[in-house]
Structure formats: structure tokens, C-alpha cells
Amino acid sequence: MKRTLFTLTLSVLVASGVNAQNATQRSCGTKDAVNNLIQNNPQFAANRANIENFTNNWITEHANDKSAATITIPVVVHVLYNNNTENISDAQVQSQIAVLNKDYRRLNTDASNTPSAFQGVSADCGIEFCLATVDPSGNATNGITRTQTNNTSFSINTDNIKFTSQGGKDAWDRNKYLNLWVGDIGQGLLGYAIPPGGPASSDGVVIGYQYFGTIGTASAPFNKGRTATHEIGHWLNLEHIWGDDGSSCNGSDQVADTPNQADENYGCPSFPLTDGCSTTSPGVMFMNYMDYTDDGCMNMFTNGQKTRMLAALNGPRAAILSSTACGGSVNPPPTGDCDTLSNISGSDNLLIYGAVDNNQNPAGYISGTNTYNDNAKADKFTTTSGMKVTGGLFLFGRAYTTNNTRKVTAAVWDATGTAGAPGTELANKDILINSITEGSITAVTFTNTPTVPTAFYMGIRWTGLAATDSVALYTNTDGESTPNTAWERWSDNTWYAYDDADSWGLSVSHAIFPVLCPTVQSVEETQWEGVSVFPNPTDGNINVYLKLKSNDDVFIRVFNPVGQLITSQTSNNTTGGTYNFDLNGQAPGLYFVEVNAGNLTKTFKIVVAK
Numbered sequence: 001m002k003r004t005l006f007t008l009t010l011s012v013l014v015a016s017g018v019n020a021q022n023a024t025q026r027s028c029g030t031k032d033a034v035n036n037l038i039q040n041n042p043q044f045a046a047n048r049a050n051i052e053n054f055t056n057n058w059i060t061e062h063a064n065d066k067s068a069a070t071i072t073i074p075v076v077v078h079v080l081y082n083n084n085t086e087n088i089s090d091a092q093v094q095s096q097i098a099v100l101n102k103d104y105r106r107l108n109t110d111a112s113n114t115p116s117a118f119q120g121v122s123a124d125c126g127i128e129f130c131l132a133t134v135d136p137s138g139n140a141t142n143g144i145t146r147t148q149t150n151n152t153s154f155s156i157n158t159d160n161i162k163f164t165s166q167g168g169k170d171a172w173d174r175n176k177y178l179n180l181w182v183g184d185i186g187q188g189l190l191g192y193a194i195p196p197g198g199p200a201s202s203d204g205v206v207i208g209y210q211y212f213g214t215i216g217t218a219s220a221p222f223n224k225g226r227t228a229t230h231e232i233g234h235w236l237n238l239e240h241i242w243g244d245d246g247s248s249c250n251g252s253d254q255v256a257d258t259p260n261q262a263d264e265n266y267g268c269p270s271f272p273l274t275d276g277c278s279t280t281s282p283g284v285m286f287m288n289y290m291d292y293t294d295d296g297c298m299n300m301f302t303n304g305q306k307t308r309m310l311a312a313l314n315g316p317r318a319a320i321l322s323s324t325a326c327g328g329s330v331n332p333p334p335t336g337d338c339d340t341l342s343n344i345s346g347s348d349n350l351l352i353y354g355a356v357d358n359n360q361n362p363a364g365y366i367s368g369t370n371t372y373n374d375n376a377k378a379d380k381f382t383t384t385s386g387m388k389v390t391g392g393l394f395l396f397g398r399a400y401t402t403n404n405t406r407k408v409t410a411a412v413w414d415a416t417g418t419a420g421a422p423g424t425e426l427a428n429k430d431i432l433i434n435s436i437t438e439g440s441i442t443a444v445t446f447t448n449t450p451t452v453p454t455a456f457y458m459g460i461r462w463t464g465l466a467a468t469d470s471v472a473l474y475t476n477t478d479g480e481s482t483p484n485t486a487w488e489r490w491s492d493n494t495w496y497a498y499d500d501a502d503s504w505g506l507s508v509s510h511a512i513f514p515v516l517c518p519t520v521q522s523v524e525e526t527q528w529e530g531v532s533v534f535p536n537p538t539d540g541n542i543n544v545y546l547k548l549k550s551n552d553d554v555f556i557r558v559f560n561p562v563g564q565l566i567t568s569q570t571s572n573n574t575t576g577g578t579y580n581f582d583l584n585g586q587a588p589g590l591y592f593v594e595v596n597a598g599n600l601t602k603t604f605k606i607v608v609a610k
């Protein structure tokens, strides 16, 4: 006897040592979450009573229904993570959805483990789940949000995982999505759900990251995805199978075909298991998803539970049946009228001016590196307010280095310097000199896309180049730009306009083309609902997206830099669409896309960069 006792103690120690941070027994917080809501939200108790009345009536009226249609519930999974471990993979999320789609359709491979005495009441609930493909703004999504948080764990008492302002993530519209939050909710709790009748802001299911899905951080004995199966059962108005009545036999789960049960069961009991409420075989239904047994030992819902869930989906949860969050149409990828600015006109003559020193010796380039040690060149641009800079295009005529790491930096400045000179730097991106092709457009995309003032600068700056390194931008010819828009920064870090008497005395512009996009998508005041040309720059293919409020004829033409028609498309009596143009055969450079519909024509500049 002593030896047995010792072994038992040792095995418990070993087991708890291995799984020190994860629960070894199921613990569901739904009852606590419900009690919290009842205390804080008087309406919730009344809602619950009304829903219970509705449910009983619905079940009575639909007792003989042979429901055939499958219901699909769109799901969004909000991943909250304080460290990389908690940032569970897309595959782990998908593994959970796969479990739900088996368990709620009784396609689970362990369905055969249901004892024959209970096979007759076991149910294909006819409910399926899909990760949302459309987010609340109408944009495409994979149904997973990821939010890094400073919270090392979340509390069931404050429900803070559901609120962005508290380090969590706000719910998506519960009428369109089942919200699943996954994060660290402490050591003992596997999950909790809000049954029908609660407020929209906290509606959904919370699950600990160690108990979600079947791979990754999922931890035995709760690594078969049954915590979500159980909690979503609560969300669909199922109660714990023992009725949450302590160990008495008075409470009920409001379902007729589940045996009366005294209390929850843990671990993995052997069948049959009897207790004080079901004293003879087959005893209690410990393998029901709404008990507290381990994932590997639960395998069924009953017909009565199915009917109760269908009542919820035809009553308090009915709105989600018309959700189009899975497979519905999404917004087109581009946003509004991105366009390219230019201080150079199509007829300008591009060149590179050489610099000379006071003794009339060659001294590098006016629009690039030179022996005066200038360290930046920029152009001043004006735009409308509310535009963000997403990138820029630079036409270099010289780019030489013997070092693969030497670089210039594309930059955007506001115009808050002295006398309207470049001031604060707003965005930048390095360009390796060896990546530049002389005479071809170099395209830069900024990581941050700041909103620019109506006057701003874009240019290049550099530091640490060797005397043999040379870089220069094309400019137009003196006098072709009026006024002069080119500026430079001297070695003493003061900015001068090129036409300043102390500078070169030239009135020119650099071949620099900022790409700007509206920060807010404008709504056309005509019958045009939206228009966009993308990608820009392109390596050959462009798409013209046009949406009209009413049918009209659409006419799109593409011109080269000297105004020759390259290609066109016509579409009559249409509300628009996406029109593809193949410019792969065209030389790199600036092109114009003219879009005409109804009485409106808009022209977009597109850069083909190879």
C-alpha cells in the first residue's frame, strides 16, 4: 500500500511538473462570466428569461422538424499576443475551425467511441463554421486579426480581451461574425463564452491559447480543439450537462435527452459511469461536449442539444444567418485616385549638368555628387490637402560605385525650413547605388506613408560616399521650369534653391515623381462611384478600376509620353469593372491613362518601370 501511494504521488508531481503552466483539468468560466453580466447589466437577466421562454416555445413548435439545411457561421479569430508564442499560427487557427466542422457535423473520427446506449441520441447538428473573408469595412480578410498587447494576461472579470482600449481587440459586429478571442487568460481557465442575450461589445467566446486548435501551442489533454466546441455550445445557448446545480439532481441543462447528472466529470472516465442522479447503467453522458472531461474523451452532442442550438439560431442568433462575411463581395484593392506628381512636362529635354569649380575644372554634377560636397538634392511639389505619399520615382543618369553597400536615401521633407526650404523629414527609404540603372526609373515604396502638407519636398540625400562614387539625377533644361523647383543642401547643411545667386543660377526641376494617394477615399460627385489605376509604378500590366452609379459607356485610352495612342478599350452600357492593359511591350517611362464615362474624363499618369 505504501509503495502504491508513493508511486501515485510521484506521478502527480511529474505530471504537474511537465505541465506546470497549463491546466490539467477542464475549467470553463462561462458561469462566472454570466454571473458577472447579471451583476453589471440588469437587462441581461431579463434577456435570458425571455430567451428561455422563446427557446421552450420554439422547441415545442419545431419538435417534429426534420431540418435539412446546413447553417454556416462566419467566424473571426482575434489573436492577442504579448510574446511570439502566443501569436499562434494561421494553421493553428485553421486546425480549430476544422475540429468545429467535424464536431458539429458529427464527422469527428472518435464518434465511434460514443457508447451504443447513447448513439441513438447523438446528433449531426448541421452547423458549420467558416473563417470570414470580408471584414466589417468590406475589405478582404483571412478571418484572423492579430494584436500585440502589453497585457501579459487577460481577466475574465474585466473581460478586457474584448476591448481595444484595454489592450484587447474590439468585437466585430456580432450579427455577422462569431467573435473568438484567443490569448493568455491565466493558468486555470480554458475558456468562457457569453450566451445569447448579452451586450454586443462582449459577445463571443474567449479561449486560452494553450487550448485552441490541435497544433502549435495546443497542450494535452486539451489539444483536440474541444474547448472551442464546448464554449461555442454555450454561445449557442447550451448549458453544462449537469445543470450547474452543485451536486444535486434538481438542476437541468434544459435538454430532455441528456441523463440527469450530479456534477461535472473530469479526465477520462470509463463507461458506464453512474452517479447519485443516474444510478444505473448507462449512467451519465460524460462524453458529451458540455461536460468537463478531457478533449480526447468527448465526442457528442445530443438531438436535444441540437434543437436548443437551432432555437438560438432561429431566435437571438438569427441575424448571423444572413451574414455574407464568408464569400461576400469585397472592396477592390486600390483606394481612390493615387497619382504621380511631376515638375517636368512631357516635352522637356532631360540632361545632366556637370559642375565646375572656380578654376573651371570639372567638379562632378550639379544634380548629384560633386566636389562641393553637396549632400542632398530635392524638388518642391504642391498638392491638395489630405494626400499621403506612398512612394516616389527617380530618374538617375549617373550611378556608380565599387561598393555594394553604398547607398543614397530617398526622402520626403515638409517645407518648414528657412524661407520655405526643406524642413522636417517625413519619410525615407534607402536605395543601393548598385541597384540603380542609369536612364531607367528607380521606384521607391515608403514603409510609412505620411500625409504631406500642400507644399513638400522629395529628393535624395547621402552620406559616407567615396570620392569615386558618383550619383546624379536627370533635370530638365535651364528655363524649362518656371519657377525653379530644384533645391540642394550644401556641406554646411543649409538649403539653397538652384536659382539662388549663391547656387547655380539655374531654373530647372529634377526628374523626381512623388506618388500620392488620398488619405480618405473621395466619393465622386458625378455618377462615378470610384476610379483607380493600379499598380503604379508597374512593370507592364495595369488595371483600370471604374465603378459607376448607373449604366453608361466607358472608354479608356492609354497614351505614350509624346501623346501617341498605345491601346484602348470600350465597354458600353455598363456600371464598370476592372479593365486590364498589357504594356509589357512598351519602353520604361511615363504613360497617360485617360478614362472617360458619361460626361467626365480623368487622366492618370502611370510609370512603366522595368
Ligand SMILES: [Zn+2]
Pocket: 028, 029, 030, 230, 231, 234, 240
Ligand atoms: Zn462551459
